Amino acid sequence: MNVANLQRTGARKTKATPVERRLSGPQKAAILFLCLGESRGSRLMQQLDTEEIQKITRAMSSLGVISAEIVEKVMSDFTEEVANGSGVVGSFTVAENLLRSLLPEDQVETILKDIRGPLKERDLWARFSALNENVIANYLKKEHPQTIAAILSNVKTDVAAKVLPLLGAEKMQDVIERMVRMESVPHHMMKQIEETIQSDIINSSDQPTTAELYQRMADLFNKLDRPALDAVSAGLEENIPDAFASIKQKMFTFEDLAKMDPLDLAKVMRGVAGNTLPTALRGANKETRELFFRALPGRSRDMLMEEINAMAPVRRREVREAQSAMLDLAKTLAEDEVVRLPVNDEDQDELF
Incomplete structure (x- = not known):
């Protein structure tokens, strides 16, 4: 022109x-x-x-x-x-979804493999830190104080604070002094320590506990088609009533997302791609949908409502897949400590 x-x-x-x-x-x-x-x-x-x-x-x-x-x-x-809306949300799941929408599958897997690689060491230390402090202390007691100092320098500080007193006053002081004076541990020595921890503790604890097994089943039930779950529920309640009751307590449904803090719920809604959010809400009940809307600023809420109303009819399978994707993202963000999931009242006094 x-x-x-x-x-x-x-x-x-x-x-x-x-x-x-x-x-x-x-x-x-x-x-x-x-x-x-x-x-x-x-x-x-x-x-x-x-x-x-x-x-x-x-x-x-x-x-x-x-x-x-x-x-x-x-x-x-x-x-x-x-x-x-306090910015945008970045996570491994969001990055993976974005890559899969842009690149061929083989390229995506190559990139994700590179991203996952450096996380392995951090994953090992996270799993080690998650062990009971008595288990960690009993394992460390047979190690040299310098090795103990190197290990406790890599675990979460709240875990180290619980483990140190269990070593005894004399060894605790020795280890703390070494931690204070500690310089960078040579890479080959740290690698050897990590390999030993992996073989001695992590691998031996790979078998799921009862709580972990129930959580896996709860995750499975969350993704199971509702009619299929209803079909087996009566039999499960009759044959394994206690176990099934514990599993149901651990189930985290799409409706539970609405119980999240509004700011955290908004982060989950911003993190899903494409038409996942309107599809998920299209199949939700009115009360749940209203709670989702309240977590959004006025203009975003109006735009979302308009998009839902303009949508063509969606299949139940599409709604289930969209809601499942939002649940997966919420759990990922919770694991990354970006958001907090609502806690069931029954879980408050649960002992581990």
């Missing part, structure tokens, strides 16, 4: 786009894509699924002339939404 055309375009009145015009979610997204420009906009478009691309494309083709004032308002609203 030449300068004359630009001038004529600027001189025309934009009757179709007054400031008070109400824009839909896809229309606002289309405006943001236009502001990004063809190059950056197309790269971002690659991260969306086919349905989202169709919605935005349809909205973009019917926008007409958009005044600078409306463009500024849309961008301002977007900035405010991010600010009110």
Whole structure:
């Protein structure tokens, strides 16, 4: 478009786009894509699924002339939404979903393998720290004080604080002095310590405890189709009543997500990709849906409600898969200590 055309375009009145015009979610997204420009906009478009691309494309083709004032308002609203929502959520699950939407499976697996690699050592220390302090202390008592100092320097401080007194006053003082004076442990020595811990303690504790087994079954039941679970529930209650009752207490359902702190729930909602959130809420009961809406700022809530109302009918399987994806993300974020999951009253006094 030449300068004359630009001038004529600027001189025309934009009757179709007054400031008070109400824009839909896809229309606002289309405006943001236009502001990004063809190059950056197309790269971002690659991260969306086919349905989202169709919605935005349809909205973009019917926008007409958009005044600078409306463009500024849309961008301002977007900035405010991010600010009110305390930013965005990053996690391994979110990164994996993004990669799988952009790259072939073999490339995704290669990248994820590289990402997971450095986490192995931290995973070992996390698992070691999760052991009972008496188990850790009994294992360390036979080790040299310098080795004990190196090990306790890698576990969580609250765990080390519980373990040290169990070593005895004299050895505790010796170990603490070594921890204070400790410099960087040579890599080959640290590797040997980690390999010994892996073979002596971690591998021997790989068999799941009863609590771990019940949690696995609870996770399985959460993902099982509701009619299938209902079909076996009566038999389980009759044959293994105590075990089944314990498993049901550990089940974390989609409705339980609504019991989360609103800020934490908002983080989960922002972390899912594509149309996962509207699909999951489309199949939720009215009370649960309202609790989800309350966790969002006003504009985000209106856009989500509008998107849900505009959706075509969804299958029960699609709803179940979407809700399951949100549950998985919530558990991942909880493991990363980004959010906290609601605790059942029955769990408050549970002993381990």
